[in-house]
Amino acid sequence: MMMRMLQLRLLNTVAPAYFFTATAITFVLHLFFFIPTIFQTPGIIIHTSIFLFLMLNALGNYVMTIWYPSETTSESTSQTCTVDCLDAYYLCNDHHFCKLCKKVILKRDHHCFFTGNCIGNNNMRYFIMFCIYTSSTCLYSLVLGVAYLTMEYSLSFENPFTFLTLLPLSTGYFFIGMIPGLQFFLILMLYVWLGIGLVSAGFCCQQILLVARGQTWCQLQQVHLAKSQGMWRANLKDVFGSQWALGLFLPVLTIKTVTNTTKDQKHN
Numbered sequence: 646m647m648m649r650m651l652q653l654r655l656l657n658t659v660a661p662a663y664f665f666t667a668t669a670i671t672f673v674l675h676l677f678f679f680i681p682t683i684f685q686t687p688g689i690i691i692h693t694s695i696f697l698f699l700m701l702n703a704l705g706n707y708v709m710t711i712w713y714p715s716e717t718t719s720e721s722t723s724q725t726c727t728v729d730c731l732d733a734y735y736l737c738n739d740h741h742f743c744k745l746c747k748k749v750i751l752k753r754d755h756h757c758f759f760t761g762n763c764i765g766n767n768n769m770r771y772f773i774m775f776c777i778y779t780s781s782t783c784l785y786s787l788v789l790g791v792a793y794l795t796m797e798y799s800l801s802f803e804n805p806f807t808f809l810t811l812l813p814l815s816t817g818y819f820f821i822g823m824i825p826g827l828q829f830f831l832i833l834m835l836y837v838w839l840g841i842g843l844v845s846a847g848f849c850c851q852q853i854l855l856v857a858r859g860q861t862w863c864q865l866q867q868v869h870l871a872k873s874q875g876m877w878r879a880n881l882k883d884v885f886g887s888q889w890a891l892g893l894f895l896p897v898l899t900i901k902t903v904t905n906t907t908k909d910q911k912h913n
């Protein structure tokens with residue numbers, strides 16, 4: 646148990662570091678390698694704008710997820726109802742105590758290691774937008790990466806099975822000195838983008854389904870709470886706010902943040 650918590654704490658430090666490193670590398674590769682090599686003058690401006698837009702939204706929503714955490718300081722909710730998940734205690738009134746954040750979280754969904762924060766009622770919308778834009782940035786990077794490798798190193802991606810053999814072959818070629826370090830690194834990055842892109846897209850679909858059902862991941866794991874709550878329209882509006890359309894394009898506040906005391910009064 647102690648060992649498992651230690652592993653989770655380590656993951657909480659490593660995952661944001663990994664996220665920032667991957668972001669910085671993606672940024673440099675696009676602006677200094679991919680876009681100037683693949684495109685001509687009008688294309689350079691268009692693709693730089695698209696890339697910066699995707700990146701701004703991914704990073705902006707990342708910051709908003711951390712900036713508006715779902716913690717509450719209410720004393721009345723700190724009574725334990727049951728002991729459940731490994732990393733959290735279930736409290737009464739839709740509250741959880743996260744053992745990693747060491748805070749009471751309102752409508753806790755899960756602890757996100759990439760942001761080092763709990764995802765709950767307040768920051769769910771930013772988390773979902775973060776997943777959508779991270780996934781878009783990764784899939785966009787994958788396409789430009791493939792185009793760059795085709796142009797610069799004459800690699801062919803016409804065979805649909807290329808992705809199955811590319812990594813083992815390139816690793817072998819790199820260690821016997823047949824391909825340059827940069828080419829090998831770019832091939833590794835293709836797999837990083839593919840992996841993060843697919844995981845984020847999957848996560849995003851799962852979260853949207855849960856939000857529409859008025860549920861959290863934590864509730865789904867507890868059988869007695871695993872039933873759909875309310876109408877999906879109202880549930881989505883509750884999370885995304887009335888200005889949800891603006892939130893789709895910019896990482897901004899789309900809902901009035903209700904203070905913890907009013908929220909607790911509403912629940913009781």
Ligand SMILES: [Zn+2]
Nearest residue numbers: 743746756763
């Ligand atoms: Zn947490």
